[in-house]
Amino acid sequence: MIATPTPRKAAGARSSRGLRLVLLALLSCSQHASCAWQPLPKDSGAAGSSAQDVQTRLLHWGSTVTDWDSFTSQLRSSVPCAAGGQAAAGGGAPPRVGYFTRHTGTLWDWMAVAEHLGLNWERRNPHRYAKYGMSGVEADELWRRNGSEMCQPSYDVVVYCDTVVDARPALQGGCAAPMVLQATNRFDWKVKDLAAYMQLMNGTAAASSQVWWITNSPYEALYMSWQGLVLPPERHLMLRPVGATVLPAPTLPPDRAGRFAVVIKGNRRKHPDRDVLLPQLRRLGVEGLVEVYDRQYGGAGALAQHRGVLHLPYQVSIMAMYETLAAGGLFIVPSPPFFRTLCQRYRFGQQFVPLFARAKNQGLNWTEYVEWYHPDFGEALVYFRDWEHLVQLLQTPASDEMWRVKRQAALAVMARVREHSLGGWRKVFGALAEAACTSPAAYGAAGSSAQDVQTRLLHWGSTVTDWDSFTSQLRSSVPCAAGAQAAADGGAPPRVGYFTRHTGTLWDWMAVAEHLGLNWERRNPHRYAKYGMSGVEADELWRRNGSEMCQPSYDVVVYCDTVVDARPALQGGCAAPMVLQATNRFDWKVKDLAAYMQLMNGTAAASSQVWWITNSPYEALYMSWQGLVLPPERHLMLRPVGATVLPAPTLPPDRAGRFAVVIKGNRRKHPDRDVLLPQLRRLGVEGLVEVYDRQYGGAGALAQHRGVLHLPYQVSIMAMYETLAAGGLFIVPSPPFFRTLCQRYRFGQQFVPLFARAKNQGLNWTEYVEWYHPDFGEALVYFRDWEHLVQLLQTPASDEMWRVKRQAALAVMARVREHSLGCWRKVFGALAEAACTSPAA
Structure with a gap:
């Protein structure tokens, strides 16, 4: 699911410098602001109480409470936070928090956090009504009997701590309140029906924009990745316990x-x-x-x-x-x-x-x-x-x-x-209050209007003849640090070096960069390196070409599509803030994997200077299989925005009245060529399709056809986003039929481990394949077998279904574009801050 941002209207004018600092604070505290949420404007500064006041209250509880299993701090107010107009943002009632835990240690930690932040909360103990590791059937029965306690109307936000399984009834039952799952133990502790549980975790729990994840040590997210759970980076933070002292200490002899x-x-x-x-x-x-x-x-x-x-x-x-x-x-x-x-x-x-x-x-x-x-x-x-x-x-x-x-x-x-964790919790509860208590508003303005951007893209598309060597030269060579407070105060924006071999990712970047008004130029690594370079080759490339890969003339560098292309810069110690944008397997064609994984888990994942962007849910999942743990505070999944760069030729009516099939003559295996076309001939409907080989005129041309027939060979392709954004249609096999075709004709080898793990670990594989992801379901047309495909091809162009699907494609890609551009804006706010300013207290 695409996380829908919920920004608020500004309470007053703010300097761009102040906004930039807020963005950086959010990133450093572990997530990117409106990529999923934004903190309340009055909740990013001082905590609710002084440390001394908090300690006094904790020790008071510690000296008076004798039964911690049943202890709770009652809600201070029963007023719903929505009753406060803009809730806490406008000085109204803060959100009412229901906190669920069995564990006294996590309860003490929560008490310290809640008192520091001045939260309105009370505690419930799930041990009162459930054993550890409840099954799906037991969870449904508990929801039927105790649902009003687990997700009360008197709570604006619920927090389930220690044992994530305790949230199972609320998740299965459809609790509508924003929720925090705080894992301080294995998230699948004592669960027996793991397949069903993993479907719930990867579906409702990880996909819902209403559910946030807190892990209390680095191991928890690693363990989750081993089990096949992919945490949403925009809604996950690792926040350690703050080390609460609750029990008054006896004086030892x-x-x-x-x-x-x-x-x-x-x-x-x-x-x-x-x-x-x-x-x-x-x-x-x-x-x-x-x-x-x-x-x-x-x-x-x-x-x-x-x-x-x-x-x-x-x-x-x-x-x-x-x-x-x-x-x-x-x-x-x-x-x-x-x-x-x-x-x-x-x-x-x-x-x-x-x-x-x-x-x-x-x-x-x-x-x-x-x-x-x-x-x-x-x-x-x-x-x-x-x-x-x-x-x-x-x-x-x-x-x-x-x-x-x-x-x-x-x-x-x-x-x-303690400072880091309290800051992180403050941001989370800013977001939770925003989700529970206020209404969403529009994103802030981009660098350029959509019309201006499209005009520039089409100008390039009509004049460029060699995309392999194309670049947009830097508009200014002034280092961003020269602008006093850089772009934050109207000085020079950061100079961005963008590295990619892939024309589709270049077009997507052009759209993003122009929307954001970036100062950038492109370099093609194909000019000096083959795919999958080794560590030795990377060192030699750095020695020969290091000044090109991380030039002094760049404040920020972005390596896109093939992460391996960044290997020389990572091994060579490039000091510029860097983005690794994975739109393909991150270890593509690498032979010396042990050394490469050390580099990835070391320099690339550990450095606070390196951000990660993945362009589909599958990339991060694949990385976790290979043992790469992405830093949640510097990783976002941002889909392509669906750029239209090539001016569309006007197709004659007879050609536009046919369905398109695009084959790739340069591929050894291609299912559209090797499976789809022979089936169309066998079915006697080959005359209803127009076949293209690579050069098809861009998304604008494909969108004029009645639809594009396709057997997916990758989890996503750039042409899918481009064509849907242009109002075109894709017609693909339904999930069961697609799986059958993959297994029968042995295409799409990357799907083999996905199908296997889906079966063994209870993953819903459709959530990692963009053609079948719930976000795109309304925009695509699916055929359940070859006979159904024939029926679709013979359905008149005047049928209402085609119009509804085209409108859905435009709406889906509008949401994708809004989300991705908004998040890129936050990332470059952080990059500019890192590259262009000096740290302050």
């Missing part, structure tokens, strides 16, 4: 505080601290240096008084880690190599097994998905490389400077985490 703590979980069948760590401490003769707790340990404030907490991680993260570090405490854990050895020797931490295996096979750095070893926390934790080293650490005096430095680092790390 000096002898106990002078020991190290070990917390065992007596209710767990396997627990490495109990089963591995404690026996080793006894064997080493240092058991007297530790204090052992079983579950009830007095909270983070108590642990922080100990010299440190010894721990063998059994999960990628636990709430107590964030809480204890935020309280100035320490964790002492095995080093990464020793931890991996212990896991394999003692067989604990089963979730690490697939992570270690995929890390080896796919070139992943597994430490980036385990919070205990993530670079963000390295300075705050103490690591022991073997048991003897642990003994040395335990015998290191408390006066040693190392302990003080580590505690200070823990406080600093968690201050950064």
Whole structure:
């Protein structure tokens, strides 16, 4: 589904500089503003309460609540947020939030967030009416019995935390409230009917513009991608727990505080601290240096008084880690190599097994998905490389400077985490309030009017004869930094170097660039490189052509279609902000995949300077299969806008009265040539079609035909968007018939793994193939078998169906264009900010 933006009317005039900063803030906090949502204008600054006030309230609750399973903070007001005119945006009532969790640790974290933001909320515990891992049948029954509790009319927004499965009744039952799914555990925890559950997740949960996703560690989104769930990048953020201190800390006697703590979980069948760590401490003769707790340990404030907490991680993260570090405490854990050895020797931490295996096979750095070893926390934790080293650490005096430095680092790390997470939650609730409480308005103005853009595109289309070498030269060579505050204050806009081999993507870019008024020129990598260059070839190309690939004359570079073309610039250390726009498999023809994947998961995915654009839902799915984890804060799925560049020849009536078939003579296999045309001959309807070979006159020519017959060989082609945007029609097999044809005639090899995974993982494959995606269903004509195709070809041109479908095609592409241009505008706001201004406090 295309996320429909819901911008509001401006409350007052704002400088373009201020708007630019808001855009950058949204990007850095993890999503692109109106690509799915916009924050409330008064909700992007200060939090609801001071940190001191929040801590006072949390400790008050901690000192008075005795039953956390049933605890809730009641709604402060029952006034619907819509009653406030423009809701909180205009000073009316804030949204009423229903928060659902079973887990006390996530509840404490939520309380800190909600109090910092001044939210109007109350908590419900799903444990009261459901077991873990409910089935689809159980979810339907729960919705029938308890639906009014799970999605109450008294809630404007609902948040389901920890176990995403608890949202299943509301998702299946059609809860209309904007929803947050906050995953702090595996999203499919204990689910048995996985096929049906994955259909729900990839359908309703991931596709709905009303549903936002929050993951609390890098591992959760990675695990989801392994299971075949593709999170919507415009509605997903990774926000870590803020490290709440709720329980008032008891003052420990000096002898106990002078020991190290070990917390065992007596209710767990396997627990490495109990089963591995404690026996080793006894064997080493240092058991007297530790204090052992079983579950009830007095909270983070108590642990922080100990010299440190010894721990063998059994999960990628636990709430107590964030809480204890935020309280100035320490964790002492095995080093990464020793931890991996212990896991394999003692067989604990089963979730690490697939992570270690995929890390080896796919070139992943597994430490980036385990919070205990993530670079963000390295300075705050103490690591022991073997048991003897642990003994040395335990015998290191408390006066040693190392302990003080580590505690200070823990406080600093968690201050950064808290700042980022609270900022992210503030933006999310700005969006949720916008969705729940206000009405959508139009996008802001583009760089040029649609009519002006079309005039320029058609001028190029009528004069250019060699598209391989075509470029629009930079209109200005002035560096954008020279414009004081750059484009934000009316200075020079960024100079964009655009690299593509593909004429269709070039035309699409021209439309985007002209709509946005960009200063750009095009380079064709085909001039100096073959497809699928190796790492060695990329290094040599950088040595010879680096000044062309990342020129000093460019403030921003965009590599489109074949991501591999960016390999020299990525390996060579191009310093310019970069966009990798994937309109084809990102690893196209690459042979040295291990080295390439290291580059992709390292430099390309990790650098804050690199943004990712995919042009269909399939590209990100394919990347996840290959082990590439896209950065959600710098990835958008933006479809082509359907550019019309070539002036359309006027077709004679007899030709326009036929259906078009475009074959590609340069392809070894092409189903329109090899399957469709022979069938049309067999059926005796070949005379109703006009056959073209590559040169067909552009989308304007195809739109004059009664329709274009096509057997898809790729998940999408540029001509589909172009032709629909020109008011043309495509006639393609229905999903079941298409699958049958693919399997019978063995075309469209990229569909083979998609069909297989759809079957094994419960994916709805039609949501990854643009010809069958729900967004385009109303605009295409489907035939269920060859006889049905004959009936369609013989249906009179005057039949109302043809007119309705053409109107639907125009409407669908208008929505696609509005969404894509709006998001490109936000991306270039961020790119200009990164390229043209200096960082400030």
